[in-house]
Amino acid sequence: MATQHARSAARLMLAPAVILLLGWMLVPLTMTLVFSFKQYLPLRGGDLGWVGFENYVRFVTSSAFWPSIWATLIIVGGVLVITIAFGIALALLLDQPMWGQGIVRILVIAPFFVMPTVSALVWKNMFMDPVNGLFAHLWQFFGAEPIQWLSQASLPSIVLIVSWQWLPFATLILLTAIQSLDSEQIEAAEMDGAPWRSRFIHIILPHLSRAITIVLLIQTIFLLGIFAEIFVTTQGSFGTRTLTYLIYQRVLESQNVGLGSAGGIYAVILANIIAIFLMRIVGKNLDA
């Protein structure tokens, strides 16, 4: 790719893909932006003309806005904490030599292959059903009143389901990071008199910091948009209405495309703020 000729040829050949991708991204974004400045009610008169920033004002002043931001942050934060904490623990365990290591590792990754809709349905019907669910039976076995998981503990339930899906991802990334730790460093720390806890805090955790930031970044981006898990379980009730779900309701349930689009733009801004913030941390961590 050194010569001028080769470079321009490469550019020419890459162009269709780049244009396609750009269009794919730009067209919906532009349309969202356009709709967000319009009063657009598909079943109640259609396009009713420009309204300026009215949709934006209405979206944030509605009583559902701040709760939805909180729900989003709690779900994202909860899942991140759980997947990283358990991911580190699992990665440490899987790094130990043990019998049947290969099979155990595949089993640990398995949840990642299950589609979100399917896994949420399985959790809802097989585990969390207050009458027939496994948890209900477990509670009854110990003589306790079964919990109405999805209504009494709706947010924790969703955090649990989503964590279960993302734990394999975190574990996998953290496991490869642990495996790249030079065993002589651990041995040196052992000779230096560091007990297990200090070795973990002073050697293993700093070594994992890059992998942890990467897990943090990638998961946050995906978790901001979770939808299926809420759609098939609580339908946004019992305080589980996230920003994504609120936008969906504005567009499809209230049939207010303009208002929903304004919400969509807020979501884009929120995601970008978080992404820039995370990139800063990652950048610092990846440089060191």
Added chain:
Amino acid sequence: MGRITLDKVTKSFGEVNVIPPLDLTINDGEFVVFVGPSGCGKSTLLRLIAGLEDVTSGQIRIDGEDATRMPPAQRRLAMVFQSYALYPHMSVRKNIAFPMKMAGLPEDEQKRRIDSAAKALNLTDYLDRRPGQLSGGQRQRVAIGRAIVREPSAFLFDEPLSNLDAALRVGMRLEIMELHKRLATTMIYVTHDQVEAMTMADKIVVLRAGNIEQVGSPLELYREPRNEFVAGFIGSPKMNIFGGNPAQQHGAAKIGVRPEHIAASTETGTWEGVVGVAEHLGSDTFLHVHETGLAETVTVRVDGELPVKHGDRIFLTPEADKIHRFNEQGLRA
């Protein structure tokens, strides 16, 4: 104090027996070098002493106390690894302070020891850098600094200089010897390098397949190798070993003569051959002589000035009292 005794120590990895029963005593303040071919168990032996591997059977005593089941931290030994094993995310200062922090030493004592170690090892200007920003030799010194500050009863080195270039090796070798003289602490040192073994050791332990072939001072091993293996292993270039007729003339199954104990001449001598490659080192020249009827190649050290070239005829005469005789089992006769 740092007297280490190994008593019938063995080590197996699963089915593979790496160290057969082995006895060894290392006295307080001694500089002991383990040498041997690759894979003979030098590192394993060192790691057994350090406590990083469990012995399969036998006993390790440190200063008379049974340390066989002691965790590494309690053995009061410090190890310097071949890869240095510095903590990459800590500054040099924190690296050196780490063992003291773990031992719970007071801050001012930590600082005092760091400063004195840094001064002794020329690290004062680098204390706030990370290991990644140091050269190989500097990293090696940090690793040594981290070992010194613990004031251990013995230092263990596993090929500490093998990642350094030749010039730096010579410098670090001297620094380690200097350190040993100053601290008078027991040091156990694993190496491949002939020169390191000969120059540094008070006592050399020659290992082969986990067995101790001979233990002794460098000159003892040089002058009176107990068997053919040690004879071939100690000394550089290698001793020439011949069997057959010339050996029988000296009443042995095999004889060995070091290159420096053979005189070369262009006119007369006991043996005759053709010069192959001549390696000129300046002070000496090593001749590889072929077609002698003794062995495929005979190595001879001659004066830098001897005017010979490839293909010349040459005559060789061994110094009669420097001939080593070995019996059929390869043992010194």
